[in-house]
Amino acid sequence: MKPHLRSGPAKISYVPDEDAKANDGLIAAGDELGMHGPTPVLDDNGKPREAKLTPQDKKVLSEEIAVPELAGYRSLWDQSIARGLTPEKLAAILQASKRGDHRPYLELAEEMEERDLHYLAVLSTRKRQLARLKPSIDEDHAKARGVDKKVIEAVKELVEAPEFRLLLEGMTDSFGKGYAAVEIMWTSVDGRWKPAAYLWRDPKYFTFDYVSRSELRLAELTTLDGLALPPAKFVVHMPAIKAGVPIRAGFAWLAAWAWLFKQYTLKDWVSFLDIYGMPLRLGKYHPSATPDERRKLLQAVSRIAVDAAAIIPESMAIEFLEAKGNSDKPFEALGSYLDKQISKAILGQTMTTDGHAGGLAQAKIHNEVRIDILEDDAEKLEFTLDRDLISWFVKLNFGDQAPRPRVKFPVAEPQDIAVKSTAIAQLIPMGLKVSQAAVRDIVGLPAPEDGEEILTPPAAATPEEPAPDPTTRSDVRAAATNSFMHRPAGGICPCGCGRRISYNAEGVSAPSDPDVIDRIGEDEADDWEAQLGPIVAPILKAAAESASFEEFLAKLDALTNSLDLDPLTGRLAIAAMKARGFGRGAGPDGRLGAEA
Known part of the structure; x- marks a missing residue:
């Protein structure tokens, strides 16, 4: 046995010495007929052919x-x-x-x-x-x-x-x-x-x-x-x-x-619907009907499916019998089965073509395939x-x-961008280092070219300081008592409005010890918000809902008879009585028990 080189672009084959001539003859005949082999992968030196x-x-x-x-x-x-x-x-x-x-x-x-x-x-x-x-x-x-x-x-x-x-x-x-x-x-x-x-x-x-x-x-x-x-x-x-x-x-x-069997299925399905898709027309004739009458009845029964109208003698009748016990489900089931097999062969799954319910997990598995x-x-x-x-x-x-x-040709795998973006936003403040290229790959955005307009976050607005709440400031509450001991410098309201406060004793130096009348005012002012709240709230609401000053005045007139002023009136009457009683017994400087 020795190696024999086959003529033409083919491989080396081993044939007995006595068959070498016969093999050469077969190869020559094949070359004449155009029966060539594939181009060798390696050249004569055993290196890849280029x-x-x-x-x-x-x-x-x-x-x-x-x-x-x-x-x-x-x-x-x-x-x-x-x-x-x-x-x-x-x-x-x-x-x-x-x-x-x-x-x-x-x-x-x-x-x-x-x-x-x-x-x-x-x-x-x-x-x-x-x-x-x-x-x-x-x-x-x-x-x-x-x-x-x-x-x-x-x-x-x-x-x-x-x-x-x-x-x-x-x-x-x-x-x-x-x-x-x-x-x-x-x-x-x-x-x-x-x-x-x-x-x-x-x-x-x-x-x-x-x-x-x-x-x-x-x-x-x-x-x-x-x-x-x-x-x-x-x-x-x-x-x-x-x-x-x-x-x-x-x-x-x-x-x-599978394709051929499906074509047979569709053909048989159409034939089935042609036969059983409409009811059977049954014509009945009287035993005494002549052959000509029976022929006309058969003609009427045959053409009624096309013309939807027929004329027959009164002695004859046409009945429509529904096909029962016949179903086209086997044809549909076989056609659907063959479609699924084709989908599996080509796409590797059926989830995205047939649309059957299977849950998100099954859909992800099919998509991975x-x-x-x-x-x-x-x-x-x-x-x-x-x-x-x-x-x-x-x-x-x-x-x-x-x-x-x-x-x-990179293939981007499906991923939940929202979940990954949230995770990145939470991990970066904790010290995680993430490259911009990796983030761009996740969201599918290319790097900006030179000279392109870059999106930037809007400048953070400077928060405005909230307006002072007079009800929570002790200096304003104290000034509301109209007393000497809480009188602000220059008679200016401490809430920041810039208005002057009218004091009954303005221009009089404050006494060294508290005045009884001032104490009565302080006691009454402790809960003045609760007393005025039910009155002020409807007024503020009317102002907010008014489109003009005239509309607000009209609503204010309507509120006159609906506001409950009795609690405030009673409280003011009691305070006035106290002040009057203490005032009659006060001295020239306004202090109780002072000598006249």
């Missing part, structure tokens, strides 16, 4: 390669596969696809999206989740590899261009069919190569190598597994939903049987773009040896 652009390759960068044809392998004229599809036909289509005839299967995959709204909805959700991710440059990776700033800026401009979104949308077509190819139309502007357009190409324009069924090639009538794709011209994305050959790793392959799937899709997308677009862009503009940055 494709390089030749001058001839650069000439075709601006030319369309996978051009649609009016007639030929890349023709768009295809017959419907889904019409009249049976389990036998579906099995034959899938089996033919395994052998390399992909065209019928790819046409069926396209029609599955057009004919089933649920399949289209969940598949579109999976596509849009990925296509709407914002690309960014991995700064740490670029710094570690020593990527030049000019290269970083050029790649950043590449992925932020408006047409880049079209590239992502074209690549997500691979979810249904297992692979997608987008042709790059390059243009040279001011000495720099950049994509002028990204052209989605129909998957039916391509095929796979005959040996491994894994390397995508351009379909051509002259060869079984087509032509090798030129370098730097196609972005070929294979999401690998499952391990295996790409043509069997798309959702159309996985959901084909979707985030996990999206992260996996993003990583595979990053790999494809780095291999088929970023690497060639850097090589064309900065040389083969220039290191390139990594483009990432």
Whole structure:
């Protein structure tokens, strides 16, 4: 046994010496028929094979390669596969696809999206989740590899261009069919190569190598597994939903049987409703009815469902019998079950599509599954773009040896912004150090650019000092007694209003000991708030509710007869009697017991 190198781009195989010639003959025959193997991963030196652009390759960068044809392998004229599809036909289509005839299967995959709204909805959700991710440059990776700033800026401009979104949308077509190819139309502007357009190409324009069924090639009538794709011209994305050959790793392959059974279910459901959706029309005729009369009765019964009117002899009758014991629930249950299985296969859950009650906890778990799937899709997308677009862009503009940055598609996990914001606000005063970048990531706000208007908290207003409450100040209470011993300097009210207080004894020097009348005034003034409260409150209320001074005067007149003045009047009468009694027995200086 010795190693025998197979001709063409294939691997080394071990065959007996006596079979080497026969093996060479088979390989030569296969090469004549166009049965090639995949391009080896390693070169003759055992190092990773790196494709390089030749001058001839650069000439075709601006030319369309996978051009649609009016007639030929890349023709768009295809017959419907889904019409009249049976389990036998579906099995034959899938089996033919395994052998390399992909065209019928790819046409069926396209029609599955057009004919089933649920399949289209969940598949579109999976596509849009990925296509709407914002690309960014991995700064740490670029710094570690020593990527030049000019290269970083050029790649950043590449992925932020408006047409880049079209590239992502074209690549997500691979979810249904297992692979997608987008042709790059390059243009040279001011000495720099950049994509002028990204052209989605129909998957039916391509095929796979005959040996491994894994390397995508351009379909051509002259060869079984087509032509090798030129370098730097196609972005070929294979999401690998499952391990295996790409043509069997798309959702159309996985959901084909469920989709077919659902079509049968809908067809039977419609037939059921056509039969049992309206009552049975039963015509009754007399035994003596002639054949002509019976014919007219049958005609009336048949047409009554359309015309909603009929004329029959009095001796005849038409009855409507409701269908009992028949239900369409099995059709609905089977259709719903198949939809759920498709949702699970594509989205990994059913919570966001079927809307069944399951609580917040279950919804969060289902959402986490979707985030996990999206992260996996993003990583595979990053790999494809780095291999088929970023690497060639850097090589064309900065040389083969220039290191390139990594483009990432970060997936933001759902989080409760209110809870985290509250926690940050409480922890920062306790000494927790939080970076502004981390907070911006939580709330989803970018850093402000130079010159942008910055939001700032409003300036705190200076609190106004509350107006003094005369009822709580001892000096005001004392001044209200109108006594000498509590008389303020200059006769000015101590509450701050600036008014002078009228004193009966103003201008008379205060005696050295308290006057009895002053003591009576102090006693009566201790609870003057309680005495005047029921009187003052209605007056203040009337003032607050009045729009004008005239309205206030009118309300004041109305309050005259409603105010209860008896307690205050009685209290004032008692105080006056005390003062009068003590006043008659006072001396010339106003003190009790003084000599005349």
